[in-house]
Amino acid sequence: MIPSEDSFVSSLRSERVSARLGVAVGVCFGLCFLTGIYSHNQYLHHPWLPLLTRPVWIYRVTQGVHVLSGTAAIPLLLVKLWSVYPKLFARPPRDLRALMLEGAERGSIAVLVAAAVTELAIGVMNISQWYPWHFSFRATHYALAWVAVGAMLVHIAVKVPVIRRAFAPEPVRAIPAPGAPSRRLLLGSAGVASGLAVLGSAGIAVPGLRHLSVLGVRSGAGPEDLPITRSARAAGVTATALHPAWTLEVRADGRTRSFSRTDLEALPQRSHVLPIACVEGWSKDARWTGVRLRDLLDASGAGAGHTVRFVSLQTHGAFGVSELPRSFADDPLTLIALRLNGEALSIDHGYPCRLVAPGRPGVFQTKWLQRIEVL
Numbered sequence: 001m002i003p004s005e006d007s008f009v010s011s012l013r014s015e016r017v018s019a020r021l022g023v024a025v026g027v028c029f030g031l032c033f034l035t036g037i038y039s040h041n042q043y044l045h046h047p048w049l050p051l052l053t054r055p056v057w058i059y060r061v062t063q064g065v066h067v068l069s070g071t072a073a074i075p076l077l078l079v080k081l082w083s084v085y086p087k088l089f090a091r092p093p094r095d096l097r098a099l100m101l102e103g104a105e106r107g108s109i110a111v112l113v114a115a116a117v118t119e120l121a122i123g124v125m126n127i128s129q130w131y132p133w134h135f136s137f138r139a140t141h142y143a144l145a146w147v148a149v150g151a152m153l154v155h156i157a158v159k160v161p162v163i164r165r166a167f168a169p170e171p172v173r174a175i176p177a178p179g180a181p182s183r184r185l186l187l188g189s190a191g192v193a194s195g196l197a198v199l200g201s202a203g204i205a206v207p208g209l210r211h212l213s214v215l216g217v218r219s220g221a222g223p224e225d226l227p228i229t230r231s232a233r234a235a236g237v238t239a240t241a242l243h244p245a246w247t248l249e250v251r252a253d254g255r256t257r258s259f260s261r262t263d264l265e266a267l268p269q270r271s272h273v274l275p276i277a278c279v280e281g282w283s284k285d286a287r288w289t290g291v292r293l294r295d296l297l298d299a300s301g302a303g304a305g306h307t308v309r310f311v312s313l314q315t316h317g318a319f320g321v322s323e324l325p326r327s328f329a330d331d332p333l334t335l336i337a338l339r340l341n342g343e344a345l346s347i348d349h350g351y352p353c354r355l356v357a358p359g360r361p362g363v364f365q366t367k368w369l370q371r372i373e374v375l
């Protein structure tokens, strides 16, 4: 027998509960969306959205909030779906007009649920670096974000009367049956589950919480005290990066200059504390020492105000090439790093040299540099 809406009798379900869970999910999605747009713009460079170089940890914060607000949304969304799923079994109205209206509303909710669940699921899978699909993660995650947020706004607009009712003072307080959990307990548990998910993941970005990071994929260990994403072996650079004849080529104004590691060490050395902040949400500060990019460009005859392309020795896989917008290229903190936390750069962190710029996502902090092109 197919159940009807009335077959679900839990007194924990109510408009008041669903609306409060909805607000919590909505806040998480809003944070996730805004920080996601900021992150995505690092790839697209929309002129209407500036990319900030200060504070140097800006991307640590935006991407940390992105991943943690998405994580927080997962338990909240599950409880929210539980609180409303009996509606799936509601009998359709007989009146044609009402039927069409309800059909449209249900259609928009179906889009919202599908987009939201898929978005959170592929986000988690991306953090775990598990890609059982063939589409581009970033393009899909970005497109689905607009679908989810658009459908959410429609949903909120349609539900305004319900939301008003749900937040109005309760005329008669619902008293739970003896022994039954209260709605307050349900909401509290959803909040605690969400908080624990955040706490278990926050160590990927928040230093003091690293030991709590039971859910975090990368909690902080690695050569020179910094995690590694792609190793030198995985990038296929072990032979080329250690080759004694390695030089860094700098192409500017139609001329190419070459710098050996000794040449780079002979230029004035600067040290700055700058974070590596991965799109996966993990981040860590490190002390980088090397040549200021601006000094190297000056030594190569390149003026200010140019986008600069970085090409690594990497022969396969993504992220072997990056383009640095001019505000970062001319920034005095942007380094061609030779040393990390007081030691020569290890090969997994980008030996012979790598790019480190303030406020940039980790994916563009290109390791194992081979060539720099001033565009």
Ligand SMILES: Nc1nc2c(c(=O)[nH]1)N[C@H]1C(S)=C(S)[C@@H](COP(=O)(O)O)O[C@H]1N2
Pocket (backbone or CB within 6 Å): 226, 227, 228, 229, 230, 235, 276, 277, 278, 279, 312, 313, 314, 318, 319, 320, 321, 348, 349, 350, 361, 362, 363, 364, 365, 366, 367, 368
């Ligand atoms: N050439 C190259 N550089 C790269 C990558 C890569 O795959 N290839 N990965 C990037 C990513 S995604 C991150 S988060 C940082 C991580 O730097 P680390 O491994 O030194 O911590 O390196 C970046 N630099």
Ligand SMILES: [Mo]
Pocket (backbone or CB within 6 Å): 229, 277, 278, 279, 280, 362, 363
């Ligand atoms: Mo990354």
